[in-house]
Amino acid sequence: MSVELRHLHAFLAIAEEGSITRAAARLHTGQPALSRTLAQLEAHLGLRLVDRSTHHLELTPAGRVFHDRAALAVDAVRTALDPAGLGSWPLRLGHPWAALGADTVPLLRRWDELHPAVPLELRRIDDSTAGLTRGLVDAALLRGEVGAPGVETELLLYEDRVAVLPADSPLAAREVLAAAELAECRLAVNTVSGTSSPALWPPQARPRGTLEVANTDEWLTAIAAGRAVGVSTVATPSIHSHPAIVYRPLTGLPPVPVYFARRRGPGHPALPALLSLAREVTAHHARTTP
CATH class of the missing domain: 1.10.10.10 (Winged helix-like DNA-binding domain superfamily/Winged helix DNA-binding domain)
Incomplete structure (x- = not known):
C-alpha cells in the first residue's frame, strides 16, 4: 500500500x-x-x-x-499547490514573543530593500519553536536552548534580562534591580515559550511562587494586574509596551541566547540570505557570553 x-x-x-x-x-x-x-x-x-x-x-x-x-x-x-504563491514564494519567519526586539524593524526594512521579489512574513506563534517543527514557518527566532529534533540553530546574540513590574509596584521606583530583590515576589512564568523560571535563582532565594501562563498576552496581563512580576530580556520593551507595566534592568541572572533556527534539509532558497541579514542587523550585539 x-x-x-x-x-x-x-x-x-x-x-x-x-x-x-x-x-x-x-x-x-x-x-x-x-x-x-x-x-x-x-x-x-x-x-x-x-x-x-x-x-x-x-x-x-x-x-x-x-x-x-x-x-x-x-x-x-x-x-x-497554492495558486497565490506561484507569483512569489513568501519567506515565513516565526517568533514566540519578541522577534529581534529593536532590530526587528531594521531587519524587515532592509529585507524589503534588498529582496523586493521575496515577501518576508513575520509571524508570532505561541509555540516553543514558533511553528518551525509544525511547518508553519521556514525559520524562527528563538531564545534559550533549542532541543527540538531536526532543527539546526545559529547563535545571533546574547540579551541581558529585565525585570517586568506592575507600574504601581514599589520596586518600579528603582532604576536597576538585582535578581535577589524579586525573591519575595510571585513570578509569572510562560510555560510554552518563556526563558525564565525560579530555577534561575539559588534554592534558598527563589521567588515565593509562580503564576503559570500559556502565552505572552496572558503573561503581560498578569503582571499589569499586579498578580506577579516577570523576567524577560531587553528585546521585550520595544515590542510589548503597556501603560500598566514598567521594565527595569536586572542584574544577577545569566543573559539569554538568541538563535536563528531552521529545519534540517532543503528549505526556502532565500534562507541563507535571511540568516546573513539577521547577522548584519544584530552585529552590534555580543555574540559570546558576556
Whole structure:
C-alpha cells in the first residue's frame, strides 16, 4: 500500500481532535472508515501511532514524532499547490514573543530593500519553536536552548534580562534591580515559550511562587494586574509596551541566547540570505557570553 495525502490528513485530524469520532465529523467521513485509514497508515509504517487503550486518545512517542513530519509534508503540499504563491514564494519567519526586539524593524526594512521579489512574513506563534517543527514557518527566532529534533540553530546574540513590574509596584521606583530583590515576589512564568523560571535563582532565594501562563498576552496581563512580576530580556520593551507595566534592568541572572533556527534539509532558497541579514542587523550585539 502507498501512503496518500488522505492518510496524513486523517492522522493529523485524529491527533488534533483527540478523538476518532470528532475527527471523522471534521473530515465528513464515517468513524469506521477513518479507523481503517489510520490502521492502513500504521501498517505501512509498522508502528503504532495512536494509543487507544486510554479513555482519552493519545499519540504514542512514535506518533508524536510522526505528527511533526506529517504536518511538514501537508504544509509543503499546500504551499506547492497554492495558486497565490506561484507569483512569489513568501519567506515565513516565526517568533514566540519578541522577534529581534529593536532590530526587528531594521531587519524587515532592509529585507524589503534588498529582496523586493521575496515577501518576508513575520509571524508570532505561541509555540516553543514558533511553528518551525509544525511547518508553519521556514525559520524562527528563538531564545534559550533549542532541543527540538531536526532543527539546526545559529547563535545571533546574547540579551541581558529585565525585570517586568506592575507600574504601581514599589520596586518600579528603582532604576536597576538585582535578581535577589524579586525573591519575595510571585513570578509569572510562560510555560510554552518563556526563558525564565525560579530555577534561575539559588534554592534558598527563589521567588515565593509562580503564576503559570500559556502565552505572552496572558503573561503581560498578569503582571499589569499586579498578580506577579516577570523576567524577560531587553528585546521585550520595544515590542510589548503597556501603560500598566514598567521594565527595569536586572542584574544577577545569566543573559539569554538568541538563535536563528531552521529545519534540517532543503528549505526556502532565500534562507541563507535571511540568516546573513539577521547577522548584519544584530552585529552590534555580543555574540559570546558576556
